[in-house]
Amino acid sequence: MQNKFLDRYGRAVLKGFTSTRSIKSNANSELLEYSSRSKNSLMKKFYQDIEDFETGKFLYPEKPVVGYFCSLVPEELILACNLHPVRLCCEENLWTQAGEEIIPGDVCPVVKSICGKFYNQMYDRFDLVVVPGSCDPKTKLAELLSPLKEVYFLDPGRDCDYLKNADIWGEKYTKFFDFLKERFHCSSGRKHLLSACKKTNARTEIFRKIYQFRTRNPEAINSFDYYIMIYASFFMDIEIWNNLAENVYREALETREICKNPKILLAGTPVIFPNFKIIDVIEQAGLSLAADIQCTTFGRFYNPVEIDEDTESGIIRALSLKDIAGSICPCLLNLEKLVNLIVDAVSQHNLDGVIYYNLRLCQVFDIQTAVIRQALKEKDIPFISIKTDLGNQDTGQLKTRLEAFREMIESRRN
Amino acid sequence: MKKITMTRRIVQVFCLILLVYGGYIFKEWKQSPETEQSLFPALKAPAGSISITKLEKGSILWPSGATPVIENYPPSLVCRFNPKGGMFKACILHFFSENLTWQTQLKYLLPYITLFILLCFLLGRMWCGWVCPIGTTGDFLTFLRRKMNIPVKRFPHNFRINLSFTGYGLMAIALTISTIIGMPNFARYQCYWFLPYCQICPARLICPLFGLIRPNWKDFSTSITTTFTLLAWIVLGLFIAAFYFGRRVWCHMCPVGLINSWFNKGAGVELHKKPIKCIKCGYCADACPMGLTKMYEMDKDGIYNQNSCIMCLRCVEVCPRKGCLSVKFFGKGIRIKDFFRRKNAE
Amino acid sequence: MKTFLIFLIPILYCLAYGADQIQIEFEYPSITGDFYVAGTVFFPPSAAPDLKKILVMDKDTRKEIPSKIVVQDNWPDGSVLSAEIVFPANSQKKGKYIIFYGGDVERKKSFVEAAVLPTVSFIVPGAGNTVENMDVSVGQINVRVDRSTNIRYWWYILPVFFLILITVLRTLRTIRMQKL
Numbered sequence: 001m002q003n004k005f006l007d008r009y010g011r012a013v014l015k016g017f018t019s020t021r022s023i024k025s026n027a028n029s030e031l032l033e034y035s036s037r038s039k040n041s042l043m044k045k046f047y048q049d050i051e052d053f054e055t056g057k058f059l060y061p062e063k064p065v066v067g068y069f070c071s072l073v074p075e076e077l078i079l080a081c082n083l084h085p086v087r088l089c090c091e092e093n094l095w096t097q098a099g100e101e102i103i104p105g106d107v108c109p110v111v112k113s114i115c116g117k118f119y120n121q122m123y124d125r126f127d128l129v130v131v132p133g134s135c136d137p138k139t140k141l142a143e144l145l146s147p148l149k150e151v152y153f154l155d156p157g158r159d160c161d162y163l164k165n166a167d168i169w170g171e172k173y174t175k176f177f178d179f180l181k182e183r184f185h186c187s188s189g190r191k192h193l194l195s196a197c198k199k200t201n202a203r204t205e206i207f208r209k210i211y212q213f214r215t216r217n218p219e220a221i222n223s224f225d226y227y228i229m230i231y232a233s234f235f236m237d238i239e240i241w242n243n244l245a246e247n248v249y250r251e252a253l254e255t256r257e258i259c260k261n262p263k264i265l266l267a268g269t270p271v272i273f274p275n276f277k278i279i280d281v282i283e284q285a286g287l288s289l290a291a292d293i294q295c296t297t298f299g300r301f302y303n304p305v306e307i308d309e310d311t312e313s314g315i316i317r318a319l320s321l322k323d324i325a326g327s328i329c330p331c332l333l334n335l336e337k338l339v340n341l342i343v344d345a346v347s348q349h350n351l352d353g354v355i356y357y358n359l360r361l362c363q364v365f366d367i368q369t370a371v372i373r374q375a376l377k378e379k380d381i382p383f384i385s386i387k388t389d390l391g392n393q394d395t396g397q398l399k400t401r402l403e404a405f406r407e408m409i410e411s412r413r414n
Numbered sequence: 415m416k417k418i419t420m421t422r423r424i425v426q427v428f429c430l431i432l433l434v435y436g437g438y439i440f441k442e443w444k445q446s447p448e449t450e451q452s453l454f455p456a457l458k459a460p461a462g463s464i465s466i467t468k469l470e471k472g473s474i475l476w477p478s479g480a481t482p483v484i485e486n487y488p489p490s491l492v493c494r495f496n497p498k499g500g501m502f503k504a505c506i507l508h509f510f511s512e513n514l515t516w517q518t519q520l521k522y523l524l525p526y527i528t529l530f531i532l533l534c535f536l537l538g539r540m541w542c543g544w545v546c547p548i549g550t551t552g553d554f555l556t557f558l559r560r561k562m563n564i565p566v567k568r569f570p571h572n573f574r575i576n577l578s579f580t581g582y583g584l585m586a587i588a589l590t591i592s593t594i595i596g597m598p599n600f601a602r603y604q605c606y607w608f609l610p611y612c613q614i615c616p617a618r619l620i621c622p623l624f625g626l627i628r629p630n631w632k633d634f635s636t637s638i639t640t641t642f643t644l645l646a647w648i649v650l651g652l653f654i655a656a657f658y659f660g661r662r663v664w665c666h667m668c669p670v671g672l673i674n675s676w677f678n679k680g681a682g683v684e685l686h687k688k689p690i691k692c693i694k695c696g697y698c699a700d701a702c703p704m705g706l707t708k709m710y711e712m713d714k715d716g717i718y719n720q721n722s723c724i725m726c727l728r729c730v731e732v733c734p735r736k737g738c739l740s741v742k743f744f745g746k747g748i749r750i751k752d753f754f755r756r757k758n759a760e
Numbered sequence: 761m762k763t764f765l766i767f768l769i770p771i772l773y774c775l776a777y778g779a780d781q782i783q784i785e786f787e788y789p790s791i792t793g794d795f796y797v798a799g800t801v802f803f804p805p806s807a808a809p810d811l812k813k814i815l816v817m818d819k820d821t822r823k824e825i826p827s828k829i830v831v832q833d834n835w836p837d838g839s840v841l842s843a844e845i846v847f848p849a850n851s852q853k854k855g856k857y858i859i860f861y862g863g864d865v866e867r868k869k870s871f872v873e874a875a876v877l878p879t880v881s882f883i884v885p886g887a888g889n890t891v892e893n894m895d896v897s898v899g900q901i902n903v904r905v906d907r908s909t910n911i912r913y914w915w916y917i918l919p920v921f922f923l924i925l926i927t928v929l930r931t932l933r934t935i936r937m938q939k940l
Contacts, residue, residue, distance in 0.1 A: 162696025326695030
């Protein structure tokens, strides 16, 4: 079950790289700034938890902790084995610089910062790391992390066509489930899977409510709060998160404000704490981020698990459909679907424009830009693509561009 | 369970009770001599014909029900072997084979054919998914399998196509035999070859069980009845296996369903798809009990009605995107999603 | 195709071999004890190839009854046209009897008239559809008395054609829609 090729190639070479340099994250100061802008009193718990998580003080439940990357890894299988799933993703400049010691060069900044975090003992609590073979950097990441942690490599393939691949996905997920059961000595079955799916479906339901609410009224839960909630869902216990998010939604319902700014849709690279530069710039430019199509938010939460066959293999198959076939990951063959989604969301929610956010050095997002630009041009939807990195040097320039974009939208309106 | 499926289950159970035990409810409605003058003439075997005189209790084809109260032939399967039912008489294949043998004049059949075509035109093959007692029985078998945690067997596309050819073959053989034994020179074969499909149909053995009546499950008196008995056992085994390990695999070769399926693409119940909303998650194709994939593949706006579709509306129900798949009745939205609004719908 | 053949072959087998049955009707006499039942039966051409292919059976117990069968006439192909059948019956156990004949019937029990007993003659209702008794059997003539006029039934042809026409048109539309 364990990926043996890592022993042959990765492990011996990379052993000496464990850095001991202590890095102080500046996440705390940013958190304070964002929480001061929040209009929702109940958001404090989320901010507190994120601060704990970033400084390593977060109290995990008394269970084994399993870290995973991407939406392609079925969280429900980890939940069903009575483990604590933590979705890992990191876009922080400091950690990127730390990761530079291990992988120098023009490499995906996300992989760099994840490596930085792992090699500085940020994730020591983890018992297992699940890495999907979604894109090339992630595949290599599995090898880079294997000297530190036990790594399970899950390769879903790049073709997300249901007809060709449904059986293969089912097999792969079943193998993963078997591995989890064997590794953590638990006997999970149909009932555990069903209850796990129930939890995630409850989360989907709450997320849908918030998503729909924000398309009409993006100011009541502002973008920072929204992305903080999303980030908190990465590591918080799912039931606690559901309760808190439900309460936040209820509070937001009461304090309804009318949004006058042009509403825009954000697509492209996921926005991960603390890299909220793009949201900050959008807000400063006088635009409201009303909807988004990203893998951390829409792609991860929007589809419920539809269990048709409530047998064990049937549930696992349903999970594979939700996570792979319904995925909007740019690494898979689903560009047409993404274009359709953007066009449909704009017309459905009466949005004024689309911002395509693209993190430098991520090629798959970059390649898609031209196609989306062309498709939206045909539909006469204002479109701007932003390409930036994790640093703060180009904030002023981005702001100017987005202000011009807003003026263009407003002139179209009148 | 989701709302549409729940409604479907309730309708199925209600129809099962109505079609199987309906005769008990309407027992007072005796067949009067005026039936001849009513809207639908009662179809009778010609007096003294062998198919009637030779049918006795204990014969395979002896109808276990009383005399039909309302002589009608619904598009879905309702059996001659219903226990004391007789609210409705039989399925459409029974109707054709019986009257071909009796050589009933076409004019007497026209009212029934009109009603059948009208119902099929309005609702398509919805009968199979919502009404058919055999389908309900099969769904119960599928339910049992799920409870026992046995994974579903998904049959390949070609196998399902071949099954429908088999169904057409059976139908052709049954109707040909019925026509031949209706001719005067072959009338003596009527006592064995009357209703040839009914003799091997699994409904013959299953329907009496609903009324706790022992079906005539074996008759080894002659080689023909022996063959029919053995065939009926084989078909029953196939039927149970088809429903237990697959989902609605049997419905691909049911001749009654095949006749209904001719109306499916022109039916009033239309299934619409808007591909711009589709996220290609494959939930619809995965949930389809008939194993159809048109709703997944289609990338143009329009109707995706298929001949084999039994209109269980499961695809519409599981679709996570509002407005992607929808049901319409003659192009008018019946807003089924609003009636049965799911919790996590948009 | 294979599935189709699985169904086809047993049906062909059925066509090749077979047997038919004739029901016997007679009234039990008022006397008690054993008696003979006798009567003449007509068979269709090549249905009963020879005497061995005809037997009498108790309908309830499905047991063969010893019988004496005498051929009276033959068809041109040598098969039995008419035969006189005699078999013993008892007034105590009121059995029902049927005559079986056909290619796969094999008579095993024969019987010799040992004692002189009263004889009851039987008739064959409705069946025995041979050329000889074709014109006497009223059952074969389909009699239907219908006093209503034809228009009461034939007008249904209009909605039938109308519905089929619309169905065909809508089907064509759907097929055009689904064409890639």
